Every structure is written in structure tokens, then in C-alpha cells.
Amino acid sequence: MANEPKQKRFGAHIRALREAQEISLRKFAERAQISPTYLSKVERDEFPPPGEEAVRRIADILGEDPDELLALAGKVASDLPGIIQQHPRAMATFLRAASGLPAAEIEKLARRAVGLRKKGPEK
Amino acid sequence: MANEPKQKRFGAHIRALREAQEISLRKFAERAQISPTYLSKVERDEFPPPGEEAVRRIADILGEDPDELLALAGKVASDLPGIIQQHPRAMATFLRAASGLPAAEIEKLARRAVGLRKKGPEK
DNA sequence: AAGACTGTTTAGTAGTTAGTATACACCTCC
DNA sequence: GGAGGTGTATACTAACTACTAAACAGTCTT
Structure with missing residues (x-):
């Protein structure tokens, strides 16, 4: 084996x-x-x-x-590491916290993030 | 060069x-x-x-x-890909949405995720 | 029974990643 | 003037990733 x-x-x-x-x-x-x-x-x-x-x-x-x-395939899309590296500590904290949550809850948080984008930093 | x-x-x-x-x-x-x-x-x-x-x-x-x-070093911690792969679509959506947000906002979302963990799925 | 398909076996390869050992040149202090 | 420190140039390497070409064996069609 x-x-x-x-x-x-x-x-x-x-x-x-x-x-x-x-x-x-x-x-x-x-x-x-x-x-x-x-x-x-x-x-x-x-x-x-x-x-x-x-x-x-x-x-x-x-x-x-x-x-x-x-x-x-055991991979992650190659754009994601770059995104994580923008704020490695915060992103790692988030991911570890969100680990185990059901997909629906993660999607809700994603929508929240979209909301913050529109208001806050316009870049 | x-x-x-x-x-x-x-x-x-x-x-x-x-x-x-x-x-x-x-x-x-x-x-x-x-x-x-x-x-x-x-x-x-x-x-x-x-x-x-x-x-x-x-x-x-x-x-x-x-x-x-x-x-x-251009890397991400090796536990993160595994976490993303649990819900690849939701996580990728979140990360792309959170890209460009300031670290403080991401940390707030992380705290929200911690909150959801306690209440929801006890595993 | 030939030709044209089907998928599979065998035997390789080029490129990248993450390193090592040996030996050297310089500096100082005694 | 040599013993013991500093960092560096040179020359490899082993393991892994992501593949390919050639040839073969079975099936189906006419």
C-alpha cells in the first residue's frame, strides 16, 4: 500500500x-x-x-x-493567495474563524463584504 | 534584466x-x-x-x-487551502469581495464569523 | 478482414522548488 | 602570524509537478 x-x-x-x-x-x-x-x-x-x-x-x-x-483537484484558484497576502493576518484569522461554518453563512458574510466595498473605500 | x-x-x-x-x-x-x-x-x-x-x-x-x-515570502499558510476547499465557491466569493477592504473591516467580519460559530454549528 | 474507432500500457522528459557541501576572502585579537 | 570569527562564491542535487509519444488491445462497421 x-x-x-x-x-x-x-x-x-x-x-x-x-x-x-x-x-x-x-x-x-x-x-x-x-x-x-x-x-x-x-x-x-x-x-x-x-x-x-x-x-x-x-x-x-x-x-x-x-x-x-x-x-x-486539491488546489485553490491562483488569484486567492494574492488576495490573502494583502492582509495576511486578518484574512487568516477570518478563514480559521469561518472554517466549519455552513456555506450559507459564509455567503452571507461575502454579501456583507460587498456592502462594505460600496460604501467605504471607493478604489 | x-x-x-x-x-x-x-x-x-x-x-x-x-x-x-x-x-x-x-x-x-x-x-x-x-x-x-x-x-x-x-x-x-x-x-x-x-x-x-x-x-x-x-x-x-x-x-x-x-x-x-x-x-x-509569497506563500499562504498551508492550513488555509484546506479551509477554502471545504466551501470553495463561498470562500472564493468572500475573498474576492473582501479584496481591497482595509484590514480593520476584515477583522470585524472575522469576529462576526467567530460569533456565528458559537451559536450555530457546535462542531 | 480492413479501417476506424474505443481506452490503456510503457517509458520517458523538462521545469521548478528547496535546498546542500566545499572552499574561499576578509577581519581582528593576542 | 595563526586561531577563530564574519559573510560569500561556486558547484551541485534530490524530489516533485505536470506533463508527452509510441505502441498496443479490444470493439464495431462495412
């Missing part, structure tokens, strides 16, 4: 969606601009998920939310 | 703090468990900042906030 992948669900997930849309592995690989060989392994979770750009192209083809699919 | 480092301030920053505490490069390297050679280059921003664990040890020695120093 040594050769197991970290992300067990990414490959199976995109394979199911691809098959539901009746796209062949080769056609899909072509549209996603990756090699069929690679895609085959990724879909069977024999290889870890591709890089961010490839995951975004896959999400686009499958009609999935990119942030959601990136999460399944 | 091709050999410039990404993070121009990390090295200079820690060198200044180290010199302020009058610790020699070698002693500091030993305490941070990295080689003096490597530290020398890092402090002159000739090499990119070290990995997260080394940055944390450096922050500890210098009495700096780890999240802040990690940000200066």
Missing part, C-alpha cells in the same frame, strides 16, 4: 461527467488541450489532477464551477 | 531584523536549521524565500507573525 493517489475523487468525477455527455476520451483530451494518455491516467486517479489552467479548461467543457473543480 | 527575484523584500527584511538582534548569520542559520550558504543568498534576495516550515522557524526566532512573514 504505497502507490495510492492523494485525490481519490477528481478523476472519477470528471470521467462520470464526460461519459454523461458522451464525449470520447480523445475528443475530450483534444478540447482540453492535453494528451489522451495523460487524461486516461488522470481519470482513473492513477496520476494526480492536472495544473490549474488545464483544470479550468476541463471545468469549462463540463460546465462545472472552476473553484469547485479546483478544490476537488 | 533577467535574473531578478520575485520577492524583493523578504531577504532584506529578515536580514535587517537579524542584524537588529545581533545574531550572526551562522548562528541564525543553525537555529533555523538551514545552511549558512543558503541563508546568505536568501537574505540578499538572490534565492527565493525558503519553504513554509523554514519560514515559520525564522518567524519564531525573529518574533514575527508567521502569516505575515509567509505572505512576504
Whole structure:
């Protein structure tokens, strides 16, 4: 028991969606601009998920939310680290506090943040 | 103009703090468990900042906030991606909305999140 | 039974990240 | 004038990430 992948669900997930849309592995690989060989392994979770750009192209083809699919790939969208780094302590505090909250509550806080944006700093 | 480092301030920053505490490069390297050679280059921003664990040890020695120093190193603490991935869409929405807000406002939202934690989901 | 599909096996690779060891030049103090 | 300190240049490296090309085996169509 040594050769197991970290992300067990990414490959199976995109394979199911691809098959539901009746796209062949080769056609899909072509549209996603990756090699069929690679895609085959990724879909069977024999290889870890591709890089961010490839995951975004896959999400686009499958009609999935990119942030959601990136999460399944064990990644976060590359713009988020930059945002966190603007106020690392405050953002880290927030994220740790919000960890475990249901999505609906986080969305409410997001709407609050949008509200603060409009009023406060106009930049 | 091709050999410039990404993070121009990390090295200079820690060198200044180290010199302020009058610790020699070698002693500091030993305490941070990295080689003096490597530290020398890092402090002159000739090499990119070290990995997260080394940055944390450096922050500890210098009495700096780890999240802040990690940000200066162009990284985010490794627990944060995992938190974002619990609710990737909601968290990404929040972060993009909170981008540009002053730290004080983000801290207020963090306190709100703490409040929600206590009442709502007890896990 | 040939041709055109399907997915898979085998065998690599280029680039990035995060470092190390050896050896050097300079300074001082005794 | 050598013993012990300062920082630095040179020269590698091991592990990991994100892939590719060539060839193969089964199925389906005509």
C-alpha cells in the first residue's frame, strides 16, 4: 500500500461527467488541450489532477464551477493567495474563524463584504 | 534584466531584523536549521524565500507573525487551502469581495464569523 | 478482414522548488 | 602570524509537478 493517489475523487468525477455527455476520451483530451494518455491516467486517479489552467479548461467543457473543480483537484484558484497576502493576518484569522461554518453563512458574510466595498473605500 | 527575484523584500527584511538582534548569520542559520550558504543568498534576495516550515522557524526566532512573514515570502499558510476547499465557491466569493477592504473591516467580519460559530454549528 | 474507432500500457522528459557541501576572502585579537 | 570569527562564491542535487509519444488491445462497421 504505497502507490495510492492523494485525490481519490477528481478523476472519477470528471470521467462520470464526460461519459454523461458522451464525449470520447480523445475528443475530450483534444478540447482540453492535453494528451489522451495523460487524461486516461488522470481519470482513473492513477496520476494526480492536472495544473490549474488545464483544470479550468476541463471545468469549462463540463460546465462545472472552476473553484469547485479546483478544490476537488486539491488546489485553490491562483488569484486567492494574492488576495490573502494583502492582509495576511486578518484574512487568516477570518478563514480559521469561518472554517466549519455552513456555506450559507459564509455567503452571507461575502454579501456583507460587498456592502462594505460600496460604501467605504471607493478604489 | 533577467535574473531578478520575485520577492524583493523578504531577504532584506529578515536580514535587517537579524542584524537588529545581533545574531550572526551562522548562528541564525543553525537555529533555523538551514545552511549558512543558503541563508546568505536568501537574505540578499538572490534565492527565493525558503519553504513554509523554514519560514515559520525564522518567524519564531525573529518574533514575527508567521502569516505575515509567509505572505512576504509569497506563500499562504498551508492550513488555509484546506479551509477554502471545504466551501470553495463561498470562500472564493468572500475573498474576492473582501479584496481591497482595509484590514480593520476584515477583522470585524472575522469576529462576526467567530460569533456565528458559537451559536450555530457546535462542531 | 480492413479501417476506424474505443481506452490503456510503457517509458520517458523538462521545469521548478528547496535546498546542500566545499572552499574561499576578509577581519581582528593576542 | 595563526586561531577563530564574519559573510560569500561556486558547484551541485534530490524530489516533485505536470506533463508527452509510441505502441498496443479490444470493439464495431462495412
